[in-house]
Amino acid sequence: MSASYEKIYSTVKRIPRGQVATYGQIAELSGIPRQARRIGYALSALDDGSVVPWQRVINSKGEISERPFADLQQTLLKKEGVVFSKEGRIDLTRFQWKPGQRT
DNA sequence: AAACTGACTAATA
């Protein structure tokens, strides 16, 4: 795998439980602004043994991107305390991760 | 090396 992905993963791993972050946010925190696409691309390369909380990474609309595991992701987040609206959206004003925040 | 791809985002209309 590519080393570039490692920093993306490390950033994703820093997302506190019960919170989420957007692709663009992860990209910036990883030191690669405007590379939102890289995030999803990198996460898609994750294998089963990964310990990366990929489920906490969502798009800017507060929704889960279309993909085979979308519903699983939603379920996992709910178990962490994240609340979804009827339309399956997350209130980013409440659940988006704010870097620097202490847990 | 060149073309193709993609879990995105923001701006317009």
Added chain:
DNA sequence: CTATTAGCCAGTT
């Protein structure tokens, strides 16, 4: 709200 357009650029083929 939906649809379209353009920007982004490393990894894969």
